Amino acid sequence: xxxxxxxxxxxxxxxxxxxxxxxxxxxxxxxxxxxxxxxxxxxxxxxxxxxxxxxxxxxxxxxxxxxxxxxxxxxxxxxxxxxxxxxxxxxxxxxxxxxxxxxxxxxxxxxxxxxxxxxxxxxxxxxxxxxxxxxxxxxxxxxxxxxxxxxxxxxxxxxxxxxxxxxxxxxxxxxxxxxxxxxxxxxxxxxxxxxxxxxxxxxxxxxxxxxxxxxxxxxxxxxxxxxxxxxxxxxxxxxxxxxxxxxxxxxxxxxxxxxxxxxxxxxxxxxxxxxxxxxxxxxxxxxxxxxxxxxxxxxxxxxxxxxxxxxxxxxxxxxxxxxxxxxxxxxxxxxxxxxxxxxxxxxxxxxxxxxxxxxxxxxxxxxxxxxxxxxxxxxxxxxxxxxxxxxxxxxxxxxxxxxxxxxxxxxxxxxxxxxxxxxxxxxxxxxxxxxxxxxxxxxxxxxxxxxxxxxxxxxxxxxxxxxxxxxxxxxxxxxxxxxxxxxxxxxxxxxxxxxxxxxxxxxxxxxx
Numbered sequence: 358x359x360x361x362x363x364x365x366x367x368x369x370x371x372x373x374x375x376x377x378x379x380x381x382x383x384x385x386x387x388x389x390x391x392x393x394x395x396x397x398x399x400x401x402x403x404x405x406x407x408x409x410x411x412x413x414x415x416x417x418x419x420x421x422x423x424x425x426x427x428x429x430x431x432x433x434x435x436x437x438x439x440x441x442x443x444x445x446x447x448x449x450x451x452x453x454x455x456x457x458x459x460x461x462x463x464x465x466x467x468x469x470x471x472x473x474x475x476x477x478x479x480x481x482x483x484x485x486x487x488x489x490x491x492x493x494x495x496x497x498x499x500x501x502x503x504x505x506x507x508x509x510x511x512x513x514x515x516x517x518x519x520x521x522x523x524x525x526x527x528x529x530x531x532x533x534x535x536x537x538x539x540x541x542x543x544x545x546x547x548x549x550x551x552x553x554x555x556x557x558x559x560x561x562x563x564x565x566x567x568x569x570x571x572x573x574x575x576x577x578x579x580x581x582x583x584x585x586x587x588x589x590x591x592x593x594x595x596x597x598x599x600x601x602x603x604x605x606x607x608x609x610x611x612x613x614x615x616x617x618x619x620x621x622x623x624x625x626x627x628x629x630x631x632x633x634x635x636x637x638x639x640x641x642x643x644x645x646x647x648x649x650x651x652x653x654x655x656x657x658x659x660x661x662x663x664x665x666x667x668x669x670x671x672x673x674x675x676x677x678x679x680x681x682x683x684x685x686x687x688x689x690x691x692x693x694x695x696x697x698x699x700x701x702x703x704x705x706x707x708x709x710x711x712x713x714x715x716x717x718x719x720x721x722x723x724x725x726x727x728x729x730x731x732x733x734x735x736x737x738x739x740x741x742x743x744x745x746x747x748x749x750x751x752x753x754x755x756x757x758x759x760x761x762x763x764x765x766x767x768x769x770x771x772x773x774x775x776x777x778x779x780x781x782x783x784x785x786x787x788x789x790x791x792x793x794x795x796x797x798x799x800x801x802x803x804x805x806x807x808x809x810x811x812x813x814x815x816x817x818x819x820x821x822x823x824x825x826x827x828x829x830x831x832x833x834x835x836x837x838x839x840x841x842x843x844x845x846x847x848x849x850x851x852x853x854x855x856x857x858x859x860x861x862x863x864x865x866x867x868x869x
Contacts, residue, residue, distance in 0.1 A: 391613025559630025
């Protein structure tokens with residue numbers, strides 16, 4: 358049966374108890390981790406992508422994507438507080454809709470986290486290369502800093518930052534969170550400075566036409582921009598490493614999302630109002646696809662004809678904007694801040710990916726070596742290193758736009774699954790203690806599901822087909838390996854012992 362092999366919440370908690378991670382994160386750290394994961398990609402990297410798809414209408418795209426994320430966040434908050442273990446959407450689906458659905462959600466989350474980390478690595482490379490070229494008046498060969506789609510050979514800086522973040526995650530969660538908190542403060546300060554300088558010089562004429570490609574363009578941009586909000590999901594995967602998760606998880610999830618949305622709208626308004634954000638059109642009048650060879654050529658032709666670049670062509674949209682409005686040195690500082698801060702986004706994406714693999718391995722769906730914990734650093738080092746290798750390869754050869762859209766397809770599937778799980782669990786396990794209850798669940802959860810379906814439909818045809826192919830591969834892996842190795846399928850389900858959770862420090866792995 359498709360909904361068979363359900364793993365009860367008590368069994369999930371008992372499994373976490375037997376092979377657990379150290380609880381070291383509080384509400385402030387979780388909020389900082391959330392801000393670090395969310396703020397960055399959409400503003401520093403995807404602003405140009407959104408402008409190319411929707412023009413000034415990307416303001417509405419931010420609102421749509423933020424709204425869908427808000428209702429999904431409310432569902433996540435209830436599940437994360439009620440089930441304070443690693444695994445996020447995968448774990449929640451296992452408890453409510455069964456093993457096959459949970460496997461497909463976990464498989465989709467690979468697209469969300471690993472591919473997303475590669476996308477942000479590419480964005481980081483664009484800012485760092487732009488900073489070096491403008492600050493030191495040098496020309497770095499495109500062959501070494503761009504992938505094949507952008508006219509280069511390999512993106513070496515993107516590979517390097519992926520390797521550095523992998524090392525940070527291996528040495529320990531607490532150390533990674535500390536570094537992340539510093540980077541978040543730098544990032545927020547940089548965006549605040551951008552708002553102070555760009556918003557006062559806005560020209561309202563730059564907002565016209567507001568939606569040059571119609572609502573379809575706004576929807577397409579919203580589907581891409583959704584990528585910028587996925588960090589709050591990564592926060593939920595840290596539940597097993599959170600002190601007092603029943604209180605701190607909802608604070609971290611919803612608080613970080615609210616702060617990030619305000620920044621998104623203000624910075625986007627500053628970009629549009631100060632330099633304009635009209636898309637590049639092809640001969641047929643349609644917008645050229647972001648991250649394509651065609652757009653790269655159109656941008657080169659535009660520079661040759663006008664002597665200036667456009668925001669939709671920039672690999673470092675915010676720094677470029679400040680240089681255009683007369684703040685070149687501050688623009689370089691923004692580039693420096695992005696270079697320092699974007700690794701925090703990569704860190705959280707890879708953090709979430711490794712914890713998903715950790716839990717799937719702990720359930721027997723993946724080889725046991727993936728849940729091996731380092732004796733000194735107490736982190737799942739094997740899967741962290743393996744994830745880092747794949748992230749580096751994604752970053753080396755693919756452009757940010759394509760990676761972002763592929764990531765979104767997996768993200769939207771997972772978010773919809775969690776929203777359904779919360780609604781179903783209210784009926785099937787109504788008496789379970791819920792430290793945080795999603796308000797108006799019969800309205801909130803269906804809106805979240807419909808919002809995810811709408812954004813998935815708004816993705817490009819190639820992206821949707823790629824997701825279906827990835828899902829098919831996942832089904833083959835499940836029936837060829839995971840179904841036979843599953844602990845639930847083999848009857849290896851632990852019984853929860855409530856007293857083991859009286860202490861915030863979990864027992865030594867492998868003991869009761």
